[in-house]
Amino acid sequence: MSVATRNGPSPVDAPVAPPKVVRQRRVRPGLLGLAVLLIALGGLGSAFAVTSVRATGSYLAIARTVEVGSVLSASDLVSVQVAGGQGLDPVPAGQLADVVGMRAAVSLAPGTLLTMAQLTDQPLLGPGQQQIALGLRAAQVPAPKLRPGDQVLLVSTPRDESGSGGGSSASSTRFTATVTDAVSTEGRDEVVVYLALAVRDVPAVVALAAQDRIAVVLTKAA
Structure with missing residues (x-):
């Protein structure tokens, strides 16, 4: 009995893969510094929040x-x-x-x-000024409401000489003043107006006010 054999090509060994080398990642100094900065800022933010809450x-x-x-x-x-x-x-x-x-x-x-x-806590007076108060009837106030800073003109009115039969020949006198406050009196038809005016004018204005001979004219609103 004969046995037939077939000679084929000799087996070829498979190539061997080289071992993989794992590269170590290099930490960039810039990124590390940024991370440290963010952590520090977070801590400062927390401290600020705590301080703000405590300061409420x-x-x-x-x-x-x-x-x-x-x-x-x-x-x-x-x-x-x-x-x-x-x-x-x-x-x-x-x-x-x-x-x-x-x-x-x-x-x-x-x-x-x-x-x-x-x-x-001081009156709003300028250099060389003094403050006086005038009690006026509501009809004598030149505006529905006087406000601090309003500029007014105080005009003297003629003396009432009807009882003596004589006429009034005196000319009117004018004084400039600034309103520092105005207060309405409850239950009375009266408004107290506080005025700042020159020291030299105070005696004359006070005397005219005592005689009810003062008219108030609003010249400039604040």
Whole structure:
């Protein structure tokens, strides 16, 4: 018996893959510094938030417009909660009684925080001026409401000489003044007007007012 054999090509060994080399990633110094900076900023932000919360308090704010020279009342103010307030010096709500009755040194706008720098306990007088008060009937007031800063002219009126039969020949005298405040008297037809005028004019105006010989003319509104 014969056995046939077939000679085929000799087997070929498969190629061996070279071992993989894992490269180590290089950490960039710039990215590392940025990460450290972000962490630091996050810590500062948290500290700022904690500080702001701790600094929250009640302060006084303006509830309605207050003209310069006006006397501050409790109804002009409202208590608000403020967090932080860096760079500000608002008046704490607990000092309400201390500021009521003081005058506004500047115009106060609603919604703004009140500071002591905006107030004064002195009349708003210029150099060489004094303040007087005139009690006027409502019909003698030249405007529905006089405001601080209004410019007025005080004019002397003739003396009443009807009883003596003589006429009035005296010329009128004029004085310029500035309104510092005006207050209506409850239950009476009278308005008390506070005026700032030159020291030299005070004696004459007071004497004319005592004789009810003063007329008030509004020349310029504030």
